[in-house]
Amino acid sequence: MTNSNQNLASTAQDGGPENPDRRSLLAAAAVGAAAAAGPAVLGATSASAQSSDSAGDRRELSGKVAFITGGARGIGLASAEELAKAGADIVLFDIATPNVPHVQYPLSSEADLQSAKTSVEALGARCLGIKGDVRDRAALDSAMQQAVDNFGSLDIVVVNAGVSQAGAIRDFSADEVSTVYEINVAGAIKTTQAAARIMVPQNSGRMIFISSALGRMGNELFPVYASTKWAMIGFAKSAAVTYGKSNILCNVVAPGLVDTPLANNSVILGKMMPDAANPSFDAMVEGAVAGSTLNVAHLEPIDVAKAVLFFAGDSTSKVAGEVFDVSYGSLSRTIA
Ligand SMILES: NC(=O)c1ccc[n+]([C@@H]2O[C@H](COP(=O)([O-])OP(=O)(O)OC[C@H]3O[C@@H](n4cnc5c(N)ncnc54)[C@H](O)[C@@H]3O)[C@@H](O)[C@H]2O)c1
Incomplete structure (x- = not known):
């Protein structure tokens, strides 16, 4: 990172009045850095890309830079879109490899x-798409540095990448257990370490961890996955304590069932509806509505993204270590 970029970063952090010189410098830095970024960056920022922070268009997150793991689809993409609408520039970091050993269903593609x-850019934000694995600390360090080099700072990290896994406790192989722990737990820890390397010297930041309602209760169909989501909450609270004095606020969103490929895929649905001839997400949700607190029994990704935006914005500037259940009332019957 050059000195001029460091200066630009602090200007953006301060949310000061728009400076056209700063903007053209940032654009030039983006083009230069993108050109040097190598093949892992998909469709790097073009010279004509417009910042979401143009004059006369200041929004809550104008001048902020958000990095989202698992951003290629589902909750990660919806969060990226909400943050972009609020004015942030976006880095999407995703494994972008459908077939990952010991994962039961296809992950995202390139x-x-x-x-x-393309969807994020259509909202007027600048965006980098970086292919990488949250199990790889060096890849995270490099991608976050690209965020700073291209856009000037790293203000918001959504610790979202994760994989589900269904089955009875007795059936999981050692490799399956390691894989879900390496992605969901160690991946979240490595993402936090990489983010803190930049946010601590910057003395500001938001980290938003996507856990699950299954990180708040036991479940016989998702026993190992649920334990990773409990672990994530414990780690996020520890990160909140560790980084609070550095003005880095760590909070957790714990969604109920969301209609994304993580849940809405034939393998997971087959295990959730073992007696159904043609298991479908709609049928499963329909069956659950009668016993639900509200008249819904699932979420859309945007429902979770709104909570991510809440923890990224001004409303939560004195909030850390909290867990926000977004679960259509499904936790109403549990102990506090
Ligand atoms: N869908 C649900 O019902 C639900 C409910 C509660 C919590 N969650 C959590 O939300 C988060 C996002 O899930 P989603 O529902 O959007 O799923 P999804 O499968 O649609 O998206 C997850 C994204 O993460 C990426 N990814 C997976 N492993 C990765 C790795 N090692 N490195 C980088 N990227 C990786 C995938 O390619 C994919 O793009 C997960 O942590 C999940 O546990 C989901």
């Missing part, structure tokens, strides 16, 4: 990542 980047 085409998904490219399409997500």
